[in-house]
Amino acid sequence: MSTESAPSEASAPEADSERTKEISLDEFEPYGTLAVTGSYFVLLLVLYALLYFVEFAAHAPHIIE
Amino acid sequence: MHVHRFEKLWIGLSLFLIAAFIGIVLFGFTVMDLKVPGIEEGRQVDPTTVLSDEKFSKPGVRKISDDHYEVYMIAQQFIFRPGSTQPLTIPANTKITFHMTAPDVMHGFEVPGSGLNATIIPGQIATFSTRFPEAKTYGIICHQYCGAAHHNMQGEIEVVPPSEFDESNLISQ
Known part of the structure; x- marks a missing residue:
């Protein structure tokens, strides 16, 4: 690689625009966000079940009528 | 879209x-x-005269049958009667029906670590039934802010084995 072909600071914006790729909405796949949201969803369900079935419903004595 | x-x-x-x-x-x-706690339907009490009510004037444990006792309890600033000055003593593995009211302001009745929790509203009688499965001491706390000494409003429930339950302390009907 010669120094002449290396991108200079002046040509950097041009090089960026060359690397920019337009994609459609359906091609955008935020799997990271999906994973974070999914873990939060599972956590919410597990904690809700724990709160309801263990903390609320399982502690004797409880109201029988 | x-x-x-x-x-x-x-x-x-x-x-x-x-x-x-x-x-x-x-x-x-x-x-x-x-189940959730309820109120005695159709039975309202006057908070100003409830302390002279037939049952609430003598709060305590009454016997309905060998397997069923009822507790009339007054929650007032800042004690449970019975419960605070002396523990409420009841037998284990026996159906206990609570009837609770307040002569002054709204109070709460909670046995921490259990499913027993009711709000005691002046003019209404909060009621629920329960069974204490084991003989041990439970605490009672007020969970509704009821005044300056609310944080000191607490009591005790002493659950004893049915064979050791002393019936001489029962309120006569």
Whole structure:
């Protein structure tokens, strides 16, 4: 690689625009966000079940009528 | 309108979550047969005269049958009667029906670590039935702010084995 072909600071914006790729909405796949949201969803369900079935419903004595 | 498939998934999961919350509560109150405290329907008391009411003038434990006792309890600033100055003593593995009211302000009745929790409102009689499975001492706390010494409003329930339950302390009918 010669120094002449290396991108200079002046040509950097041009090089960026060359690397920019337009994609459609359906091609955008935020799997990271999906994973974070999914873990939060599972956590919410597990904690809700724990709160309801263990903390609320399982502690004797409880109201029988 | 075009919706991304991830967003469709999130919308679906959100709806599922709401359905799951409702479903779990319905499951609890049907299959698990959970109960919540109630009030004595059609029976209102005058908070200013409730201390001279037939039952509430002598709060304590009354015997209904060998397997059923009832407790009339007054919650007032800042004690439970009975419960605070002396522990409420009741037998284990026996049906206990609580009737509670307040002559002054709203109070709470909670046995920490259990499912027993009721709000005591002047003019109404809060009621529920329970069974204490084991003989041990339980605490009672007021969980509604009721005044300057609310944080000191507490009591004790002493659950004793049925064979050791002293019936001489019962309130006569």
